[in-house]
Amino acid sequence: MFEIRYAQEADRDFWFSLDRHLPESGFARKIAAHEAYVLMDNGRPVGLLRYNLFWDNTPFCTLLCVGSSHQGMGCGRMLMEHWENEMKAQGHGMALTSTQANEEAQHFYRKLGYRDCGGLVIGVPGYEQPMELLMLKAL
Numbered sequence: 001m002f003e004i005r006y007a008q009e010a011d012r013d014f015w016f017s018l019d020r021h022l023p024e025s026g027f028a029r030k031i032a033a034h035e036a037y038v039l040m041d042n043g044r045p046v047g048l049l050r051y052n053l054f055w056d057n058t059p060f061c062t063l064l065c066v067g068s069s070h071q072g073m074g075c076g077r078m079l080m081e082h083w084e085n086e087m088k089a090q091g092h093g094m095a096l097t098s099t100q101a102n103e104e105a106q107h108f109y110r111k112l113g114y115r116d117c118g119g120l121v122i123g124v125p126g127y128e129q130p131m132e133l134l135m136l137k138a139l
Helices: 009-018 024-033 075-089 105-111
Strands: 002-006 036-041 044-054 058-066 094-100 115-120 132-138
Touching: 002 075, 009 024, 009 036, 009 044, 024 036, 036 075, 044 075, 058 075, 075 094, 094 105, 105 132
Parallel strands: 058 094
Antiparallel strands: 002 036, 036 044, 044 058, 094 132, 115 132
């Protein structure tokens, strides 16, 4: 049985087993702001989603990750739909996400109704990466 709940301090080890981008200091802020979710399968954490507010008013999913044992089972879709429903209930009319242009996630997001709305190219030495595709969905 799947359940989605806000992340808690007790999730720290699981969280950082999947999220290699969030600074340790940012985890407590995400918990306090309710900007992080954990997907549970029979009481065991299997996936996560975190977000922030772009322009301080538009929900932006900054990370969606499901453990390898649960990939391909609809877990990512469950997390995204839960988050989108919460954002809509809070009065938001659209949501953003992004993925690197060389990642397969762009196809997943398109299946969920996200559309390309731009890209970000970072060429600063030491920070280079493939273009980041920005994607948008009306809620």
